Amino acid sequence: MVHGGGVTIAVYARLARRLADHFTVHLYNRRGRADAPPRTEPYAIEEDVDDLAAVLQHTGARNVIGHSSGGFIALEGAVRLPIDRLALRRGRQHRRRLPHPLARHRASGRP
Numbered sequence: 211m212v213h214g215g216g217v218t219i220a221v222y223a224r225l226a227r228r229l230a231d232h233f234t235v236h237l238y239n240r241r242g243r244a245d246a247p248p249r250t251e252p253y254a255i256e257e258d259v260d261d262l263a264a265v266l267q268h269t270g271a272r273n274v275i276g277h278s279s280g281g282f283i284a285l286e287g288a289v290r291l292p293i294d295r296l297a298l299r300r301g302r303q304h305r306r307r308l309p310h311p312l313a314r315h316r317a318s319g320r321p
Contacts, residue, residue, distance in 0.1 A: 211237050212262060214278030214300075218244040222277070229275075236269050240280070258283040263291050275299070 211226065213219055219226075219237040226235045240258060241249035249257060262283060265271070272294040276284030281298035288296050 211235060212258075212274065212276040212280030212284045213237075213240060213243075214280050220244075233273065234269075234271070236265060236271055238265055240283075255283065255286055259287045259290070262287045266291055266293070273297075 211222055213222055218239050222237060226237055229235050239246040241247055272292055274284045274293050275297045277299045281300060284296055285298060287293060
């Protein structure tokens with residue numbers, strides 16, 4: 211479970227207990243919060259995605275829940291990590307504009 215900004219895993223304890231009846235739940239504090247190491251400056255989302263990758267590798271987990279900015283981290287992670295199931299709650303959209311799915315085809319000049 212990847213928590214949102216400005217909070218720690220403590221906020222998710224009740225949800226984790228309820229999910230634990232059906233899943234193994236792993237909670238970790240993101241960098242700069244509670245017992246986690248400080249995050250580097252300037253901040254880059256890749257650091258959080260790398261931390262998520264380390265948690266997945268260490269635990270063998272393949273299902274991820276992300277809340278708020280943690281949802282954004284989980285979504286970015288799903289692009290390159292072995293995530294089977296992804297649940298997002300209030301995940302922010304990436305600010306970069308993604309290309310239209312047909313952009314490469316249109317640029318080729320083919321009908």
